[in-house]
Amino acid sequence: MAVKASNKNNKQEAKTETEGRNQMTSRRQMTSYDVARHAGVSQSAVSRCFKDGASVSKKMRDRVMKSVKELGYQPNAIARGLITRRSNMVGVIVSNLNFYPEVLSELSSRFTERGVHVLLFSIDHESDVSRIIDQLWQYQVDGVVAAAHLTPDQISLFDSRHVPVVFYNRAYQDIPVSSVCCDQVEGERQLVNLLVESGHKSFAIIGGPKDSVVSMQRTQGAISRLNELGITDIVEEAGDYTYASGGAALQKVIQKRGSVPDALICANDIMAIGCMDEARYRLDLDVPGDISVVGFDGVRSSSWASFDLTTIQQPVESMAEAAVSMLLERVENEFIPPEKRSFSGVLRKGNSVRD
Amino acid sequence: MAVKASNKNNKQEAKTETEGRNQMTSRRQMTSYDVARHAGVSQSAVSRCFKDGASVSKKMRDRVMKSVKELGYQPNAIARGLITRRSNMVGVIVSNLNFYPEVLSELSSRFTERGVHVLLFSIDHESDVSRIIDQLWQYQVDGVVAAAHLTPDQISLFDSRHVPVVFYNRAYQDIPVSSVCCDQVEGERQLVNLLVESGHKSFAIIGGPKDSVVSMQRTQGAISRLNELGITDIVEEAGDYTYASGGAALQKVIQKRGSVPDALICANDIMAIGCMDEARYRLDLDVPGDISVVGFDGVRSSSWASFDLTTIQQPVESMAEAAVSMLLERVENEFIPPEKRSFSGVLRKGNSVRD
DNA sequence: ATAATAAATGACTTCGAATGCAATATATTA
DNA sequence: TAATATATTGCATTCGAAGTCATTTATTAT
The missing domain is CATH 3.40.50.2300 (Response regulator)
Known part of the structure; x- marks a missing residue:
């Protein structure tokens, strides 16, 4: 009891200290006690005014909200979080x-x-x-x-x-x-279907980092669909989802095969873009004339005119x-x-x- | 006093309630009181063990930390934030x-x-x-x-x-x-210097949104440098920093001038890329043969081979x-x-x- | 008008960690 | 060994809002 009282006295003093100053410049942030004192109500009442569905009369709410505005009070989410x-x-x-x-x-x-x-x-x-x-x-x-x-x-x-x-x-x-x-697998199957229907015979797949589950699903999805369609001429390389790694992987693919594959299936758009640039500007190949490229994600840049990439658009x-x-x-x-x-x-x- | 005691009793009961369960499956998260009780010390001692520079003996620290590990205790940052x-x-x-x-x-x-x-x-x-x-x-x-x-x-x-x-x-x-x-202004001045030195005479500037201060600084920086160099053939258009708005702005520029300017100064890289694509794929212009384009930012895609954009790289x-x-x-x-x-x-x- | 009910309000306690201060333990010095 | 200084420790309080419960006030039914 005595403690509570002295506590309140302290607050009173603190208030006095900042009195006369505008709330905009007061050092201590306003608390629900400050509002309560200002409005001449209890702290519980103030708290209730910030909870909808609580039992508060209109008169009380107006009165409290007036003080809230005047003091620039904001409930402290940290304190609230502690109890709730x-x-x-x-x-x-x-x-x-x-x-x-x-x-x-x-x-x-x-x-x-x-x-x-x-x-x-x-x-x-x-x-x-x-x-x-x-x-x-x-x-x-x-x-x-x-x-x-x-x-x-x-x-x-x-x-x-x-x-x-x-x-x-x-x-x-x-x-x-x-x-x-x-659905990574379904997406890859759609891409593979499109490529096979349009007559592509030899494939290379450029995956993401080996520990990426998404990349694994995408590459496996593509491979299994290709196998279903009886296609086994597939070279696999790994990149790391970056532009540079796409181009580098394409180089490795060509080295491995000794020739350019018909189609390149990349585990994401950025690597696909890297491949397109590598093909066009380093290998002097025509895309899609000499090699087709597909990606996955549907990032903004994939639809830029320079690339106009065939890809699976994720519904972000x-x-x-x-x-x-x-x-x-x-x-x-x-x-x-x-x-x-x-x-x-x-x-x-x-x-x-x-x- | 009496209150404190009953309070402690409550905690004791709560403890009993969860006793026997593994801490991994206990519903309530561990508190410093739990650790204190388990280690047979006071809550203050536990708290001090988490503050470096605090006055704690090695013996105490070891003892507390052992309990901390056993109970899987993590200090509650919310509670800490309230008091600190x-x-x-x-x-x-x-x-x-x-x-x-x-x-x-x-x-x-x-x-x-x-x-x-x-x-x-x-x-x-x-x-x-x-x-x-x-x-x-x-x-x-x-x-x-x-x-x-x-x-x-x-x-x-x-x-x-x-x-x-x-x-x-x-x-x-x-x-x-x-x-x-x-330094937006300095950057633009560098770009303008480069363009003027390489003989560009007519300019268009594609800014960002009108309320963007950065865009304002960039475009004004470019314009004032151009003026200093005695160049006044400048058309200005506004975009919104997006790829599409870059291309659209280029179209408007050409409409306004009735011809293609020598150089295009874009308030950011993405619009510059939009302009390059618009020029190459819609207007059938050669970049940089028919029109030069510069951007600002140095985003990843600006260095892709398709664009190889001249720009100001921000030291991010x-x-x-x-x-x-x-x-x-x-x-x-x-x-x-x-x-x-x-x-x-x-x-x-x-x-x-x-x- | 009065009892019965419902709504509104306030006093007090709670959440979990940190801290000032007093009490105790340990180390240092004479 | 006693006296003093220093390092540790625990107790009680604090931070700010919310919830519990008892009390007061307003509303409705009788």
């Missing part, structure tokens, strides 16, 4: 190498729209994940969108702490986790929306089971494939 | 339209390296800033990197709350704020490092005055300008 156990923050993990800015900006603006804030973790190597997991917890994120690979152990850690995770473009077949993916908006809503649903209700959603990519025919 | 008034989070504001992924990833990884976390705010229009400012405060960010425009009023709000702001590529000449910029790493260290210094010591740092861009000569 909701930080209203989600972690977004992206790996530097192969992220599309579109994805990040879609995710970010959709979360923001719903009053959820994004703590960004960008990692250079997917193996750096372990280091950031601790930080995710320390900051009490309500959920995580991971565009990076986690080990089953790491996944079950999140699980045990009841922090839902939605994977973006990483599927875990045998583990019950939520994910939003573009739909995928981002799905990831955001799936995550937030599971944040709201932890009993919603994990769900895997797979979106079909759209074949966009460009002029990088001969008819 | 340091969230260890910084806000990063980027505007969707014209952000380079490189910048964001550089900033993010540099902050992360230093144990600071990034709350990402991406806005569609620079005018949306006002909406996110409140949120920045609610989350008690320690500082802000803004790659967006703030009004003087908004700036002084941050100032009054002692939240340091560092602007990235936005300079405010008359206001004492920190900023890291690439240096600028990001500067922004991060300037911000954190001012977070540590609020009396460090604002500082404006200007970095020179590097002229990268490509093959988009005829000799």
